[in-house]
Amino acid sequence: MSKSKPVLNSSLGKKLIMSLTGLFLCTFLVVHLIGNLQLFKDDAGYAFNNYAYLMTHFAPIKVVSYLLYASVIVHAIYAIILTSNNKAARPIGYAASAGGANSKWNSRNMGILGTVLLVFIATHMANFWWKYHNDQVPYIEYRTDLSTGVTTSTEIQAGDFHDFTKVTENGVEILKARDLYKQVDYAFDNVFLVAFYVIAMAALAFHLIHGFRSAFQTVGFDHKKYVPIIQFLGVWIFGVLIPVGFALMPLYFFFCK
Template identity: 80%
Template sequence: MSKSKPVLSSSIGKKLIMSLTGLFLCMFLIVHLIGNLQLFKDDAGLAFNKYAYFMTHFTPIKVVSYLLYASVIIHVIYAIVISLKNKAARPIGYASYDGSANSKWNSRNMGILGTVILVFLATHMSNFWWKYHNDQTPYIEYRTDLSTGVTTHQEIQAADFHDYSIVSENGVEIVKARDLYKQVDYAFKNVGLVALYVIAMAALAFHLIHGFQSAFQTVGFNHKRYIGLVQFIGVWVFGVIIPILFAAMPLYFYFR
């Protein structure tokens, strides 16, 4: 038994990368979902727009967001590398192959599901992230009467918007912000986009029902006492609750 190869060039090392980046992206989903639940608040987007500013300007969050972009890219690259190697491992396929007899459809088609999610991600980023970062969203001003707590809002022009600001004068709090909420509202009037989002969330559900527990198996965590909990979380939290709540957002804006 001689000196062995570096860990990341091995099959198990590559799987480890897939597993860790995948789990990190799963953690992100929880944060992203909780933040976005503010879209359901009927406040003309005051809470959501404040949150959007915080998420794009608080340094630790920015650091994590770059890790996130890196994770998506690494997850995709390694998926391609591993898939190519797997294709090469069986140069001549079976004339007759009964995959459903021994494995679930989603476990065999993670690449297709992942591609749907990647297309969605590109669309999603261009819909909101790109527009928010390139001054392509509308602007809004909220005026809250601090004595009565009543908030009014109006769209303002780019000329009247200098930067995100919260000022209080004469008992009125004035918040000026980029109106990402309005952008969301606008985007989800497009039925094609709503359909893409809902389909992508279905793909995400099936991807994670296999992916979450698969990631634990890859890092070697398959303990009789806890694996049931891992599978439960994988199916119900990441496969059902999270995708349904995300899918509810475009549907809510489309039908309200």
């Protein structure tokens, strides 16, 4: 224990914690994007509202959610600490000249990019997570004729039922649920919120292009055999595909719904 404390408190230890939490958050982004693709289904939110309920009520996922919140906080705190330590240890002239000449823009501005992402996370949680958990979203009822597979939907008022109930009566499946899909539709009718989401996803792209590769370097997984694969994943999957996928969602609701 006496040996582990200095290691964790060292600059390398802090970078290691940042790398591990960052890679965990990257994994979450993949899962979250796959789940949120349900928003593109033309089913009045049936698939997405089922997904939203699963994500907020399935016990194992709830445990992972708490780990996610902790990872975001720890990642941000250690980023602030490392940035402050680096600024304190580096002369101003050196930072302006040598640092700017030998590093890419996103690597020099990870603090700015991270700040934008923190504001984005707070905005995102306030618009969706908070309202969903505090009964500030509308309710919807889906009726699916099991013989034909046709589903109809109707907005309803909160009643004497749980926030998600599914029963079958006379060959009709009846689902009553909180309509987070409607809340998404409502939120992304705001052009300023849509613009901010797109800007935040651009910040996420630059953040991940540098951070993904850097995380693998820190944990020691930097063999020349695997570097091209890591670079490809960092740039094209986490730097392009995932941010673009998330950015398309507000744009889709604003322009197409």
